[in-house]
Amino acid sequence: MKTNTVEDLLEQGRDARAASRILARLSSNIKNQALLNIAEALETQQDEVLEANEIDHRSAQSDGLSEAMLDRLLLTGDRLLGTAAEVRGVAALPDPIAETMDMTTMSNGLKIGKKRVPLGVIGSIYESRPHVTIDISALCLKSGNACMLRGGKESLRSNTALAKLVRKAIGDAGVPEDAVQFVDNPDRSLVDAMLGMKDHIDLLIPRGGDGLIRFVAENATMPAVTGGIGVCHTYIDRGAELDMAARIVFNAKTQRPSVCNALDTILVHVNAAPACLPRIVEELTAAGVELHCDHRALSILGPQSTGGGESPGGKILPANEEDWGREFLSMTAAVKIVDSLDDALDHIETYGSGHSEAIITEDYSAAMRFLDEVDAAAVFVNASTRFNDGGQFGLGAEVGISTQKFHARGPMGLKELTSYKWVIMGDGQVRE
Amino acid sequence: MKTNTVEDLLEQGRDARAASRILARLSSNIKNQALLNIAEALETQQDEVLEANEIDHRSAQSDGLSEAMLDRLLLTGDRLLGTAAEVRGVAALPDPIAETMDMTTMSNGLKIGKKRVPLGVIGSIYESRPHVTIDISALCLKSGNACMLRGGKESLRSNTALAKLVRKAIGDAGVPEDAVQFVDNPDRSLVDAMLGMKDHIDLLIPRGGDGLIRFVAENATMPAVTGGIGVCHTYIDRGAELDMAARIVFNAKTQRPSVCNALDTILVHVNAAPACLPRIVEELTAAGVELHCDHRALSILGPQSTGGGESPGGKILPANEEDWGREFLSMTAAVKIVDSLDDALDHIETYGSGHSEAIITEDYSAAMRFLDEVDAAAVFVNASTRFNDGGQFGLGAEVGISTQKFHARGPMGLKELTSYKWVIMGDGQVRE
Numbered sequence: 112m113k114t115n116t117v118e119d120l121l122e123q124g125r126d127a128r129a130a131s132r133i134l135a136r137l138s139s140n141i142k143n144q145a146l147l148n149i150a151e152a153l154e155t156q157q158d159e160v161l162e163a164n165e166i167d168h169r170s171a172q173s174d175g176l177s178e179a180m181l182d183r184l185l186l187t188g189d190r191l192l193g194t195a196a197e198v199r200g201v202a203a204l205p206d207p208i209a210e211t212m213d214m215t216t217m218s219n220g221l222k223i224g225k226k227r228v229p230l231g232v233i234g235s236i237y238e239s240r241p242h243v244t245i246d247i248s249a250l251c252l253k254s255g256n257a258c259m260l261r262g263g264k265e266s267l268r269s270n271t272a273l274a275k276l277v278r279k280a281i282g283d284a285g286v287p288e289d290a291v292q293f294v295d296n297p298d299r300s301l302v303d304a305m306l307g308m309k310d311h312i313d314l315l316i317p318r319g320g321d322g323l324i325r326f327v328a329e330n331a332t333m334p335a336v337t338g339g340i341g342v343c344h345t346y347i348d349r350g351a352e353l354d355m356a357a358r359i360v361f362n363a364k365t366q367r368p369s370v371c372n373a374l375d376t377i378l379v380h381v382n383a384a385p386a387c388l389p390r391i392v393e394e395l396t397a398a399g400v401e402l403h404c405d406h407r408a409l410s411i412l413g414p415q416s417t418g419g420g421e422s423p424g425g426k427i428l429p430a431n432e433e434d435w436g437r438e439f440l441s442m443t444a445a446v447k448i449v450d451s452l453d454d455a456l457d458h459i460e461t462y463g464s465g466h467s468e469a470i471i472t473e474d475y476s477a478a479m480r481f482l483d484e485v486d487a488a489a490v491f492v493n494a495s496t497r498f499n500d501g502g503q504f505g506l507g508a509e510v511g512i513s514t515q516k517f518h519a520r521g522p523m524g525l526k527e528l529t530s531y532k533w534v535i536m537g538d539g540q541v542r543e
Numbered sequence: 544m545k546t547n548t549v550e551d552l553l554e555q556g557r558d559a560r561a562a563s564r565i566l567a568r569l570s571s572n573i574k575n576q577a578l579l580n581i582a583e584a585l586e587t588q589q590d591e592v593l594e595a596n597e598i599d600h601r602s603a604q605s606d607g608l609s610e611a612m613l614d615r616l617l618l619t620g621d622r623l624l625g626t627a628a629e630v631r632g633v634a635a636l637p638d639p640i641a642e643t644m645d646m647t648t649m650s651n652g653l654k655i656g657k658k659r660v661p662l663g664v665i666g667s668i669y670e671s672r673p674h675v676t677i678d679i680s681a682l683c684l685k686s687g688n689a690c691m692l693r694g695g696k697e698s699l700r701s702n703t704a705l706a707k708l709v710r711k712a713i714g715d716a717g718v719p720e721d722a723v724q725f726v727d728n729p730d731r732s733l734v735d736a737m738l739g740m741k742d743h744i745d746l747l748i749p750r751g752g753d754g755l756i757r758f759v760a761e762n763a764t765m766p767a768v769t770g771g772i773g774v775c776h777t778y779i780d781r782g783a784e785l786d787m788a789a790r791i792v793f794n795a796k797t798q799r800p801s802v803c804n805a806l807d808t809i810l811v812h813v814n815a816a817p818a819c820l821p822r823i824v825e826e827l828t829a830a831g832v833e834l835h836c837d838h839r840a841l842s843i844l845g846p847q848s849t850g851g852g853e854s855p856g857g858k859i860l861p862a863n864e865e866d867w868g869r870e871f872l873s874m875t876a877a878v879k880i881v882d883s884l885d886d887a888l889d890h891i892e893t894y895g896s897g898h899s900e901a902i903i904t905e906d907y908s909a910a911m912r913f914l915d916e917v918d919a920a921a922v923f924v925n926a927s928t929r930f931n932d933g934g935q936f937g938l939g940a941e942v943g944i945s946t947q948k949f950h951a952r953g954p955m956g957l958k959e960l961t962s963y964k965w966v967i968m969g970d971g972q973v974r975e
Contacts, residue, residue, distance in 0.1 A: 505655070517949070534922055542798050
C-alpha cells in the first residue's frame with residue numbers, strides 16, 4: 112500500500128470501495144474481534160510504532176515545531192495503552208448496523224421499515240496527532256465503513272506504523288485489510304486528488320485547525336463534515352442565579368480552554384451585571400483568564416480593574432471589534448453587557464458559529480425562547496457548553512462535532528456514520 | 544420580485560434567508576392557514592393563472608413542443624382543483640417541526656434531546672410542470688423552510704402567476720411573502736449563479752430529466768438531492784410462486800411506465816424460466832410491452848416469438864449491451880436469464896442505479912440475502928417496485944426520491960426537509 116502517485120491513490124480508493132462491500136455485511140462478532148486485535152497490538156507490539164514516532168518527533172524538534180505541537184505528536188507506551196482502552200470501549204458499544212427502524216405494517220399488508228447501513232468509505236484528512244489514525248479506523252470499522260486516511264506530514268512515520276499494525280490486526284480477525292487505507296505520501300497534490308474522489312469516498316472528515324477545515328469544506332467534491340469551529344457564548348440573563356452563573360462560566364472557560372466547546376464570549380444582562388460581573392471577573396482573572404471587556408463592563412468593574420497588569424492573575428483589557436465572534440482556544444474571553452434577551456439573541460446570531468450556546472436564567476420564558484430561537488448544534492440552559500461532546504451526550508464516541516444542518520448536527524457518533532435503506536416485505540402486493 | 548440580474552437573485556436569497564428565520568418559529572396554525580389560503584386561491588382565483596398558462600401553452604405549441612410536453616405544461620380548472628386538494632392534504636399532515644426526539648435524563652441530571660428544525664432555505668430547479676411551483680412551496684412551508692424556485696422557460700408565465708398567488712395567500716395568513724421566492728427570468732446564467740449560492744440555499748432539489756439532475760449534482764456548491772434516476776430490476780428467483788411473479792412484474796412494468804420506480808429489467812433464474820417466462824412475456828406483450836431479451840430467454844421463448852412484428856401487442860427483440868442498466872421510462876423492458884441469486888446480485892450491483900430493486904421468491908434465505916446485500920434506496924421482497932413512493936411509505940407527501948446515502952435516502956417527505964438541534968436543560972451542571 113505504497114502511495115506514490117495519484118493512480119496509486121485511485122487504486123487505494125477502489126480497494127477501499129471493494130472492502131467496504133464486504134465490511135458492510137460482516138457480523139458484529141468479526142468487527143469486534145478486529146477492534147480487540149487492534150487494542151491488543153497497541154498493548155503488546157509497541158516497539159515499531161514508538162521507534163517510528165521517535166524519528167518523527169526528533170525531526171519535528173529540529174524543524175522547530177512548538178512545544179504544544181511536539182506534545183500532540185508524541186506517542187508513549189502509556190499513551191498507546193490509553194488508545195487501546197478507547198478501542199476496547201468502541202468494541203463494547205452497540206453495533207449501529209444491527210438496527211432496523213420504524214418497521215410497520217401498512218394497510219395493504221406490506222411490512223415497511225428502514226435498515227441501517229454504512230455510508231461506505233469515509234475519508235479523513237488530519238493534522239499532527241497520530242492518535243486520530245486509530246480513532247477514525249476504529250469508529251469506521253465498528254460502523255461497517257472502510258476508511259481512507261491522510262495524516263499530517265510530521266507524523267508520517269508514526270501513522271504508517273500504526274496503519275500497518277491496524278491492517279495486520281483486522282486481517283487476523285477476517286476483516287479485509289483493504290478496509291483501512293493509509294496515504295503514506297505527504298505530497299499536497301495527493302490531498303487535492305483525494306478531495307476529488309467522490310466516486311471512491313462517501314464522506315470526508317477533516318480533523319485539525321480552522322484552515323484545514325475551511326479548505327476541505329471549500330474544495331471537497333463529496334460531502335464533508337463542517338465543524339470544529341466553536342465561537343461559544345454564555346448569556347447571563349437578568350433572571351440568573353448568581354452562584355450558578357459564576358460556576359458555569361468558570362467551568363465553560365477554564366476546564367479545558369483549548370477545545371471548540373469552551374466559552375469565548377460572556378454576555379451579561381445589564382440588570383444582572385452589577386451583582387454578578389465583579390465576582391465572575393474576579394474568579395476568572397484569579398485563575399489566569401484574560402478578559403476583553405466592552406466599555407460598559409469596564410465601567411461596572413471600576414477604573415482600578417484595568418490597572419492589574421502587575422497582578423499574578425489574568426489582565427482586564429478593553430475589547431475591540433475583533434473580539435466578538437473570535438474563537439480564543441486559550442485562557443481569554445470577551446465580555447459584553449446587553450440590554451435584553453433580544454440583544455443577546457442578536458449578538459449570538461451575528462457572531463456565533465452555530466456550535467454551542469448557553470443561557471443562565473431562572474426565567475422560564477427566557478429559557479424557552481433561547482432554546483427555540485438560537486440556531487446552533489447545541490443549545491444549553493443552565494449548563495456548561497463543555498458538555499457538547501459525543502461521550503457526554505451518550506453517543507459513546509465521536510468523530511467530530513458538525514455545525515452543518517445536513518445529515519448530522521452536533522456530535523457525530525457511530526450512527527451518524529451510517530445511512531439506511533428501505534426494506535419492504537410483501538406477499539404479492541401490487542400498486543393500484 | 545423581478546429577477547433581472549445576478550444581484551437581484553442574491554437579494555432574493557437574502558430575503559429568503561431572513562424570511563426563513565421567521566418561518567422557522569411560526570406556529571403550525573399559521574403555516575396551515577397559509578396552506579389553506581393557497582388552496583382556496585387555487586379554487587377561486589384561477590383566471591390569472593389560466594390566462595398566463597394559455598399564453599405559455601400557445602407559445603410552446605408554436606415552438607413545436609411534443610404532445611407529452613404540452614400536456615405536462617397544461618393547466619385547467621380541474622387540474623388546479625386537484626392541486627388545491629393536494630395542498631389541503633399537506634395542511635392536514637402533522638407538523639414535523641413540533642417534534643423533540645430522544646429526550647433523556649443523563650446520570651448527572653442533564654435533560655438532553657434533539658429538537659427538529661427546518662433546514663432553512665430550499666432551492667428547486669425544475670422543468671416544465673407548473674404544478675411543481677405549488678408542490679414545493681407547500682412542502683417547504685409546512686416544514687418551516689423558505690424556498691427559492693426556478694422553473695422551466697416554457698412555463699414562465701404560469702409559474703410567475705402561481706408564485707404571485709402563493710405569496711399573496713401566505714402573506715394574508717401572516718407568513719412573510721418572502722418565504723417563497725420565484726426566479727422570473729429564464730436566463731441560464733441565473734441557474735449557474737443559483738448553483739453557487741451556498742450561503743443562501745441550504746439544499747437544492749432538481750426536478751426533471753436525467754440531464755438536469757446530473758447538471759445540478761455536478762455543479763451545485765450546496766447539498767443537492769441526487770435521485771430520480773431509477774434503473775429498476777425485478778428478479779424472479781427459482782423459488783418464486785408463478786402467479787405472484789407474473790402479477791408483480793406486470794404491475795411494476797405497466798401500471799405507470801413513465802416513472803422512475805417502474806421496472807426496467809426482468810432477471811429470471813434459469814430454473815424458473817421455462818415455466819414462468821412464456822406466461823409473463825405473453826401477458827406483457829399483449830399489453831403492448833416491447834421486450835429486449837438475451838439469447839437464452841429468446842431460446843426459451845422459441846423462434847416463433849420474435850416474428851410477432853405484425854401482432855397488435857409488443858415486439859420481442861434481441862437485447863444488446865445498452866439494454867442493461869437502461870432506464871426505459873416507457874412500455875419497454877429488458878429480460879435476462881441468470882444462473883443463480885449471486886448472478887442476479889452481481890447484475891444489479893453492476894447495472895442498478897440504487898433506486899428500487901425487487902426479488903420474487905418463496906425461499907427464505909434468498910429473500911434475506913437480497914434484502915441484506917442489495918445496495919439501493921428501497922429493496923423489495925414479493926412486491927412491486929412501484930411502491931417506492933412517499934405516499935405509499937406513509938410519509939404523506941414527497942419532494943423526490945433520493946438515491947444518495949447522505950442525509951436522506953428514498954422518498955423525501957417533510958421530515959427529510961428538516962435537521963435538528965440538540966437541546967440541553969440543566970440546573971447548574973458543569974463538566975468534571
